Amino acid sequence: MRVTIEDIANSAGVSKTTVSRVLNQRYEFMSEETKERVLRVIKELDYSPNLVAQSLKKGKTRSIGVIVPNLLNPHYSGFVEGLGKLCKQENYSLILCNVGEDPAEERRYIQTLLARQVDGLIVCSVGENTVVYQNLVKKGFPLVLADRSIEGVSTDLVTVDDFKGAYIATTHLISLGHRRISLIIPPIKNLSTRFNRLAGYKKALTEQGVYESSNLIKMVTPGSGEVETVIDELLKENTPPTAIFATNALLGLDVIKSLKLRKKKIPQEIALVVYDEAPWAELLAPPLTTVFQPALKLGITAGKQLIERINTKKVQEPVNILLEPKLLIRESTLGGR
Secondary structure (H helix, E strand, O other): OOOOHHHHHHHHOOOHHHHHHHHOOOOOOOOHHHHHHHHHHHHHOOOOOOHHHHHHHHOOOOEEEEEEOOOOOHHHHHHHHHHHHHHHHOOOEEEEEEOOOOHHHHHHHHHHHHHOOOOEEEEOOOOOOHHHHHHHHHOOOOEEEEOOOOOOOOOEEEEEOHHHHHHHHHHHHHHOOOOOEEEEEOOOOOOHHHHHHHHHHHHHHHHOOOOOOHHHEEEOOOOOOHHHHHHHHHHOOOOOOOEEEEOOHHHHHHHHHHHHHOOOOOOOOOEEEEEOOOOOHHHOOOOOEEEEOOHHHHHHHHHHHHHHHHHOOOOOOOOEEEEOOEEEOOOOOOOOO
């Protein structure tokens, strides 16, 4: 049978009001002896508060829902780690939903999270659910978009400057003498991260007077086996690329595997930059040049912004926070030219 506040009050010889004050750490109107007696009874009876009842009374569950596209990507695991640290610090529970880049799964999880009465949502969207988020914004539901923006959804946004990240990576390769630089990127699908990385790559080529060849831009799905086909196509070009820029860590792993299977040496025969830093990047042979995204900071910043929205009564204009990427130069781009 569930232990109630009344049970504790009877055992401790105090009122239910006193027990409630102890549970809420409001000790100002009681003696130290009373406080210790109530705390001892709570421990002896192994009392657990009814969080559902508390949330109904207060109108808040102190829980946050977060949706991410793919936890296999180290960028999102870092993002969730940062968010989790903040939630622990602020005494919020985190309900994590990994949608596997599936828009239908994203919609399903949104309904599940709303049914669980989360206080707010942080979403790294996979796209195609614009109307769902527009409706949440109209209702005034606390919503922060992280990592990826959604056109037509006016709400708080926390992202990393993907355009700049791709621009500095491509410029780095050009500075080493590369003129045939292949971009390997997932299908754009109206996702801001992918669109901006493609734009940053193109801008660097244009500024440096490097010809943009459509044959060198390859759109593939990570883990699909398509990268091997793409690598074969690139190597069969009359003038093969001397460098590859893979726009996320999972694609980068596929590229490394494909090049090694074909006995291609990195960077002696082909240089490689990967968007996203990963714990294993500097442990590879050769260590990998990457575009570092502050994933931990992204999670913390998105969490702070959402909690601020949850606690703010008045309507405020959406906030747009842009974090800076950084190029970490290692041996996969050096020594090959």
